[in-house]
Amino acid sequence: MADIKSKVASVDPVWQRVREEAAEAVLAEPLLGGLIHSSLLHHHSLERALAYRFSMKLASSEMSEQILREIADDAYQTDPELGQDARADIMAVYDRDPACHRFIQPLLYFKGFQAVQAYRIGHWLWQNRRQDLAYFVQMRVSEVFGVDIHPAAKVGKGIMIDHAHSIVIGETAVVGDNVSMLHSVTLGGTGK
Structure with a gap:
């Protein structure tokens, strides 16, 4: 078993660390066991865990968890770069947010990270000419x-949005790699 763990860690060290931290967190706080198991430990990859979190956070009476999970799974399977960008975002939050002490924190608790990951799925939908569904995702992320990140905006990897309050990234905005934002930021407004 240890040999398999070391092989997984060498292939995907971020996901391996997430799983190790999640197991430790369940032992330290058993009341969060259900959340941590369903969100992280139940999944075989970071992408599956992200799809689950996306669907659980954004589901509503208008769009079920199952449909949203299928959309996210399709995005991650079709575009492997989405998962790599998420890994860069986890590292960015861990490196630059003084409140982040473990890799699991952005995945479970930080709305800025979760909003960026949902934007990435919305952007994937936009690029695949599914604009109405992309707008739906944008609306749910805002709610x-x-x-509020327009699905046509271009956002790089290694993004850290701390506090994630009153963030607006408009349709024409281009946000490069390794960018940090705090609260009350508006980018890309045309004034139209």
């Missing part, structure tokens, strides 16, 4: 997280 749930208070972050």
